[in-house]
Amino acid sequence: MIDAAVLRVCGQPPTIARRPVPVPADDEVLVQVVAAPITPLDVLCASGASYFGAPATPYVPGVQGVGCLPDGTAVWFATSAGMRPGDGSMASIVAVRSDDVVPLPPGAPLELIAALGLSAVAALSALRAGAGSSALSTPGGDGGLGQVVVLGAGGVVGQAAIQLALLGGARRVIAVTRSPASLARAAALGAAATVPLLPDDSETGLADCLRDAAEGPVDLVIDPVFGMPAAAALRVLRPGGTLVNLGSAAGATAPFDSATLRSGSLRIVGYTNNALTTLERASALTEIAAHATAGALTVTHEVVPLAAVAEAWTRQAIGKAYGRMVLSIVDR
Numbered sequence: 001m002i003d004a005a006v007l008r009v010c011g012q013p014p015t016i017a018r019r020p021v022p023v024p025a026d027d028e029v030l031v032q033v034v035a036a037p038i039t040p041l042d043v044l045c046a047s048g049a050s051y052f053g054a055p056a057t058p059y060v061p062g063v064q065g066v067g068c069l070p071d072g073t074a075v076w077f078a079t080s081a082g083m084r085p086g087d088g089s090m091a092s093i094v095a096v097r098s099d100d101v102v103p104l105p106p107g108a109p110l111e112l113i114a115a116l117g118l119s120a121v122a123a124l125s126a127l128r129a130g131a132g133s134s135a136l137s138t139p140g141g142d143g144g145l146g147q148v149v150v151l152g153a154g155g156v157v158g159q160a161a162i163q164l165a166l167l168g169g170a171r172r173v174i175a176v177t178r179s180p181a182s183l184a185r186a187a188a189l190g191a192a193a194t195v196p197l198l199p200d201d202s203e204t205g206l207a208d209c210l211r212d213a214a215e216g217p218v219d220l221v222i223d224p225v226f227g228m229p230a231a232a233a234l235r236v237l238r239p240g241g242t243l244v245n246l247g248s249a250a251g252a253t254a255p256f257d258s259a260t261l262r263s264g265s266l267r268i269v270g271y272t273n274n275a276l277t278t279l280e281r282a283s284a285l286t287e288i289a290a291h292a293t294a295g296a297l298t299v300t301h302e303v304v305p306l307a308a309v310a311e312a313w314t315r316q317a318i319g320k321a322y323g324r325m326v327l328s329i330v331d332r
Helices: 040-047 110-131 156-167 180-188 203-213 227-234 258-263 278-293 306-317
Strands: 002-006 015-019 028-038 064-068 074-078 093-097 101-103 147-150 172-177 193-196 218-223 237-245 267-270 301-305 324-328
Touching: 002 306, 015 306, 028 074, 028 110, 028 306, 040 306, 064 110, 074 093, 074 110, 074 278, 101 278, 110 156, 110 218, 110 237, 110 267, 110 278, 110 301, 110 324, 147 156, 156 172, 156 180, 156 218, 156 278, 172 180, 172 203, 180 193, 193 203, 203 227, 218 227, 227 237, 227 258, 301 306, 306 324
Parallel strands: 147 172, 147 218, 172 193, 218 237, 237 267, 301 324
Antiparallel strands: 002 015, 028 064, 028 093, 028 324, 064 074, 074 101
C-alpha cells in the first residue's frame, strides 16, 4: 500500500488515504514521487467547474511531479489527472506514461524543479512565441530583444519570465506587480525596473509609469494577467511589438482599442501549454532543469509534507500561498 492525497468531493481539499500500489500498463513506468506541486490547474480541475468537465471521483490529483525511476534516475513527469480519468502525482508511487517522463540532470534540485515545472515551461515558451523562433534559443545568447515587460511578475510564471528573458539575451526587463515584497523580489531576480500596480491605477496612468521606467522602446510584453494592465502595456510597445497572453488573473477581458493596435501594427498572441507537443514540452523542461541545477533559475516556493495537503491546498485555492506550494512526498 502507498500514501496518497485523495480528492473525494469536487470543491473540497484532498485528504490522505492508503491506496494499492499502481500496476503500470505496457506504455507506463512506475515513479517514486519525491515532490509534487499544488498548481492552479489542479485546483481548477478539482473544482468541478473547469472546461474539462467535472472529474470522476475519488482520484489522486496532481498534473506534474518529480521523482525517481526504479533504477534511481531522477525525472520530472506529467499526468492528466483531473482532465481525464486516472490518478496524478500526489502519491508516493505513481504509474506514468513513458512519453510523459523527462530525465533530469545529476544533482538537480527536485523540489525547486517541481515548483518551476509547467509554469516555467509557459514562461519560456511565451518568450519564444513573442520573440520569434530564432530568439531565446541559447542561454546567454542574443535573444534579439531590447526590453521585455513582465506583468504579474510576483507569480511563478512572472518570476520565471524575468530570469528566462535575461538568460535568453534580453537587454532589460521591467516587472509589474502589486505588493512591495513582490517588487523587491523581481528586482532581486534581475528586473532593471519595477512598476507597482496600485488598486486605483488607470490604463493611462499605468502606461505613463511604464514609459517612465523604460529606456527606449519595449519589444515584448509577457502577460499572465490580461485586463487593464494588458491594455496599458500595449500602449508602450514599439511598432511591430508583441504581447503574449497566457492568463487572465486581472480580468477576462481587456479594454484596448483598435487604434492602438493598428497604429503600431502590434501583435497579440495567445499561448497555452496545451499546444505543445510532448517533445516540445520535454525540451523546454530540460532547459529549465539545466538552469535550475546551475543555480540560474529559481522561484519562491514552500515545501510542506504530504500529510499537510488539505491546509496547503486550501491556501493555494484562496491565494494565501507563499509562491508555489510543493508537497514533499518521499525522501530521496
